[in-house]
Amino acid sequence: MNALILMMAPLALAAPDKAAATLASKAPRRCEVPRADGGPGCLFDTWGELRLIESLPTDFQLDNDGTMLGQGPVLDTRLRMGGQVGGRKLHGRLEGDLFEGQAAGDAWDVPGDVDMRERQTIGVVRDGAFDLRKASVGGLVGPVSYEVGLQTSHWGLGMIANDGAHDPVFGRNDFGDRVLRARMATRPVDNGRSPLTFILAADRVIEDEFAEANLIGQEAGDVAWQGIMTVAWLPDDPKESTRGGVYGVYRNQTDADGERKLEVGIIDAYGDHTLAAGSWKIRMAAEAATILGHTDLTQTYNARDGVKVRSGGFTGLVSASPEDLPIRGMVRGGWASGDSNPDDDTTHDFTFDRDFDAGMTMFDEVRGAIDAQAYNQLGNPEYSGGAPEGADALVNEGAFAHAIFVQPVVGGVPLAWLDVQAGVTMSWNTRPIAHPFTTYRNGGIPMNHLGTETTGYRLGTELNWAVKVGDVSVLDKDSRWRLKPALLLQGGHAMLSEDMGGETVSLVTATGRVRW
Numbered sequence: 001m002n003a004l005i006l007m008m009a010p011l012a013l014a015a016p017d018k019a020a021a022t023l024a025s026k027a028p029r030r031c032e033v034p035r036a037d038g039g040p041g042c043l044f045d046t047w048g049e050l051r052l053i054e055s056l057p058t059d060f061q062l063d064n065d066g067t068m069l070g071q072g073p074v075l076d077t078r079l080r081m082g083g084q085v086g087g088r089k090l091h092g093r094l095e096g097d098l099f100e101g102q103a104a105g106d107a108w109d110v111p112g113d114v115d116m117r118e119r120q121t122i123g124v125v126r127d128g129a130f131d132l133r134k135a136s137v138g139g140l141v142g143p144v145s146y147e148v149g150l151q152t153s154h155w156g157l158g159m160i161a162n163d164g165a166h167d168p169v170f171g172r173n174d175f176g177d178r179v180l181r182a183r184m185a186t187r188p189v190d191n192g193r194s195p196l197t198f199i200l201a202a203d204r205v206i207e208d209e210f211a212e213a214n215l216i217g218q219e220a221g222d223v224a225w226q227g228i229m230t231v232a233w234l235p236d237d238p239k240e241s242t243r244g245g246v247y248g249v250y251r252n253q254t255d256a257d258g259e260r261k262l263e264v265g266i267i268d269a270y271g272d273h274t275l276a277a278g279s280w281k282i283r284m285a286a287e288a289a290t291i292l293g294h295t296d297l298t299q300t301y302n303a304r305d306g307v308k309v310r311s312g313g314f315t316g317l318v319s320a321s322p323e324d325l326p327i328r329g330m331v332r333g334g335w336a337s338g339d340s341n342p343d344d345d346t347t348h349d350f351t352f353d354r355d356f357d358a359g360m361t362m363f364d365e366v367r368g369a370i371d372a373q374a375y376n377q378l379g380n381p382e383y384s385g386g387a388p389e390g391a392d393a394l395v396n397e398g399a400f401a402h403a404i405f406v407q408p409v410v411g412g413v414p415l416a417w418l419d420v421q422a423g424v425t426m427s428w429n430t431r432p433i434a435h436p437f438t439t440y441r442n443g444g445i446p447m448n449h450l451g452t453e454t455t456g457y458r459l460g461t462e463l464n465w466a467v468k469v470g471d472v473s474v475l476d477k478d479s480r481w482r483l484k485p486a487l488l489l490q491g492g493h494a495m496l497s498e499d500m501g502g503e504t505v506s507l508v509t510a511t512g513r514v515r516w
Contacts, residue, residue: 048082050080050514095134110376111373134151164355195243204224224254230247249266271287281322293308310346329411339402404429405428428459435449488513
């Protein structure tokens with residue numbers, strides 16, 4: 001039964017931020033005027049983004065009862081604002097998202113409110129439309145830098161820890177791991193001039209894929225603690241050709257009712273290197289992780305006291321671009337282990353961070369909606385007395401899970417203000433394609449969401465394209481400020497395999513944004 005309740009909570013670990021982990025916390029990127037005390041950076045800086053996304057989804061069937069997605073054109077909004085006061089030796093940071101969500105248009109018809117993108121809701125003047133992302137103080141004490149308070153995190157390629165602030169290849173980001181963190185970092189080699197960095201951190205998780213704390217209010221929330229130890233090569237200069245590292249995390253989590261628990265360890269390795277080959281610049285990057293532990297957040301027929309966690313994932317890319325031509329090419333891929341035996345005492349399912357993109361339609365939209373409706377079917381009193389323990393973990397906002405994807409992409413910048421690209425995303429399951437509700441009712445024989453028996457692993461092929469206009473500063477190049485408006489048109493056209501229903505599901509979006 002653990003196929004019914006995909007439990008991959010450990011994968012949402014909030015890893016140490018690459019920039020914050022350097023020995024001397026870097027000043028904001030546009031502050032180059034020396035401070036009064038002679039140190040680098042400014043005493044004050046701000047940044048932010050206003051983002052509007054108009055989406056036009058295709059309607060499609062979600063279950064064997066005939067439930068349709070039922071969503072028409074919809075407008076998403078988000079205003080992200082941040083600021084920093086101080087410099088290397090002492091600084092404070094504050095950042096938040098305002099008016100986040102579907103402001104106008106047609107909500108989807110999936111019942112319930114388990115989707116954390118809140119696609120069932122129209123309106124952005126409500127509690128869920130405001131999120132504090134950063135509220136911290138930090139600085140430098142001797143050879144040690146520190147940061148204490150609410151923080152976001154990003155590690156490596158964003159496979160398991162993602163701050164939701166890195167542009168995806170295609171699609172969008174909506175979240176970002178948030179933790180209350182106490183972090184210390186030091187560079188003991190060559191008086192701190194070497195990029196070799198050692199980091200220790202302790203976290204109380206505020207929000208990630210599978211934990212949400214309610215520190216304010218009456219309703220109880222999940223309680224998740226993490227201890228992190230990292231060794232990394234983190235150059236200060238973003239143009240440096242090599243970076244990477246290894247970190248270990250211990251996570252202990254108790255759900256909101258205080259009864260179900262998870263205890264796991266994770267090891268993640270990441271490397272990123274850029275080299276010159278003649279007139280070509282070639283980048284190679286990869287991230288791999290494994291998880292070991294135990295949880296009773298999920299149960300099976302043969303493991304009523306919980307299951308062992310034994311899972312792993314990998315993602316990588318190779319990109320190339322010539323110096324004398326405005327073109328580029330890239331091949332990305334990812335693998336997340338899957339559980340082919342849902343009734344034993346071990347789960348092998350692995351889930352990437354929900355802000356990691358593998359196309360923009362197959363996972364985010366198609367599987368995300370199907371999984372949300374599967375949760376409703378499992379808890380429907382017409383079919384059962386209630387959803388099984390941990391069934392809410394099925395709903396992961398379309399995160400890439402128990403699957404393989406390969407994505408070649410080509411693009412170019414024919415003009416400074418014009419960027420175009422196109423790609424193909426091919427994907428397969430790493431376990432039999434089996435809808436949790438229909439498969440359970442079919443005696444464990446795999447069936448898809450439409451109630452048809454499945455025989456293969458292929459999910460389908462998605463065609464992606466994007467055209468970006470603008471994204472160049474409209475202010476004087478010598479200004480310490482910047483203002484970068486952009487218009488981004490994107491499309492994802494998923495041609496589903498026969499085992500996934502065989503239809504074509506499209507999503508076209510128009511994003512207008514201004515960054516400063």
